[in-house]
Amino acid sequence: MPDYFHGYAVVGLVAVVGVLFVAVAFTAGRLLRPVAPTPEKLLVYECGIDPVGEGWAHTQIRYYLYSFLYVIFAVDAIFLFPWAAVFAADGFGGVTLAEMFLFLGFLAAGLFYAWRKGVLTWT
Amino acid sequence: MDVLDVSLRIGGVLLAFLLLPLLVGQAEHKVMAHMQGRLGPMHAGGFHGWAQLVADGVKFAQKEDVVPQGADRTLFRLAPAVALIPYLIVLIAIPVGPGGMVGEVIDAGIFFVLAVLGVGVLGSLMGGWASANKYSLLGGLRTAAQLMAYELPLILAAASVVMAAGTLSLPGILDAFAWWWVPWQLIGGFVFFTAGIAELHRPPFDAPLAPEEIIFGAFTEYSGLRFALFLLAEYAGIVVVAALTAVLFLGGWHGPLPDQLGWLWTTLKTAVLCFLVIWARVAWPRLRVDQIQRFAWTVLVPLALAQIALTGVVKVVFL
Numbered sequence: 332m333p334d335y336f337h338g339y340a341v342v343g344l345v346a347v348v349g350v351l352f353v354a355v356a357f358t359a360g361r362l363l364r365p366v367a368p369t370p371e372k373l374l375v376y377e378c379g380i381d382p383v384g385e386g387w388a389h390t391q392i393r394y395y396l397y398s399f400l401y402v403i404f405a406v407d408a409i410f411l412f413p414w415a416a417v418f419a420a421d422g423f424g425g426v427t428l429a430e431m432f433l434f435l436g437f438l439a440a441g442l443f444y445a446w447r448k449g450v451l452t453w454t
Numbered sequence: 455m456d457v458l459d460v461s462l463r464i465g466g467v468l469l470a471f472l473l474l475p476l477l478v479g480q481a482e483h484k485v486m487a488h489m490q491g492r493l494g495p496m497h498a499g500g501f502h503g504w505a506q507l508v509a510d511g512v513k514f515a516q517k518e519d520v521v522p523q524g525a526d527r528t529l530f531r532l533a534p535a536v537a538l539i540p541y542l543i544v545l546i547a548i549p550v551g552p553g554g555m556v557g558e559v560i561d562a563g564i565f566f567v568l569a570v571l572g573v574g575v576l577g578s579l580m581g582g583w584a585s586a587n588k589y590s591l592l593g594g595l596r597t598a599a600q601l602m603a604y605e606l607p608l609i610l611a612a613a614s615v616v617m618a619a620g621t622l623s624l625p626g627i628l629d630a631f632a633w634w635w636v637p638w639q640l641i642g643g644f645v646f647f648t649a650g651i652a653e654l655h656r657p658p659f660d661a662p663l664a665p666e667e668i669i670f671g672a673f674t675e676y677s678g679l680r681f682a683l684f685l686l687a688e689y690a691g692i693v694v695v696a697a698l699t700a701v702l703f704l705g706g707w708h709g710p711l712p713d714q715l716g717w718l719w720t721t722l723k724t725a726v727l728c729f730l731v732i733w734a735r736v737a738w739p740r741l742r743v744d745q746i747q748r749f750a751w752t753v754l755v756p757l758a759l760a761q762i763a764l765t766g767v768v769k770v771v772f773l
Contacts, residue, residue, distance in 0.1 A: 341558040342566075345464055345546045349539035352468070353683070357531075360679035363515050373523040375587040376674055385524065388588050394599045394747055401602035404755075408609045411762075412565055415616040419769045428770045435759050442755060451751050 396450045467557045471542045475689030476507050482732045489736045517678035522586060529584035534683035537577020540570045541690035548697050549625045551707045551716035556625055563624035564612055575601045582672035593671015596662035596743055603750035604652040610758035611646035614765045615702045628706045642761040643703030645754050650695035654688060656731055658738035659746055696727035
């Protein structure tokens, strides 16, 4: 167990180094750069025309069905890793291979269904 | 825990993190220029414009940092850090040579690397939302869609290597490597590399940025240092994706020379893959948003599933 935590302790240290790097960069930037705000400068950029409406405008999200598809597939894919690490170990072999094709079959059938339903076409 | 050893490793990783993206950036300047019959930067630093990116950095540091009036200030200022730091953290887990030439051996290495890589894209999402700009919002939405489409083939292709090696540890995968893995995992390597480029929004998958269309998407409102950090994140991402592809699919430190020169092979393979990333930018026009989605779901995902089936059959039947 100590070894296990040692690895992630170093990772934590790297994260601290990263945060320090960004903090130093931002502080140095604050010291170096000029500050001269004008109302025009603080407008959002819309190709030089005064912005119309607010920035968080309504827009049609065309691919939200993809996100459902992604959630389903991603959960499956995460469960793949522990299986992948042991599937060819002694005593598994043929059975796990059959399981794998079952799993791939489900995924492929799901994808095929989504495709036939028109999820993968631009709406 | 040996303090000196750990600080040396972290220092090395930080150095690589600050230096390699600049090298890739300068290489991009020159390679693109020569492919297009130009010279590229020639003035800064004297010799073939080697100091161009240093000059760019000095310029960025002196520019005013404008936060739009209506923006979500905290999120807006934090976004470049969120985009950048994950790539530094990933570098610690990538093995460079045999016999402990790695920042830190993490048992669930490949899982860890994929999880942390996914965080980097959140920076673009935060920037896109917080800017309160319509272009940024569009860019952010495209970023989100692209993340969802390409995360899956990336994970499935990586899982294929895990199946082949029977371990999640990156040095463990390289210990199990044999030369014929390269043809065996070729499809997976293609899927992983392509999906990696797409997650970084590199051309031809740069619809979320599209300077001529939505003005750099999530980065429209960024200026000065924060914009520079986003750019640094992009090039650090290229290094990380190239290095991971080299380690997972091209055998990392394995090569004809003795093991002591393993780091040279890792570097060489990573450099060649970085060159390919640059070449892709010159060679192909930008894909449309729907083309990007269709390519992921109807080409890359089925290819990744086929690779998993191939890996499973070969592993169980022939090994």
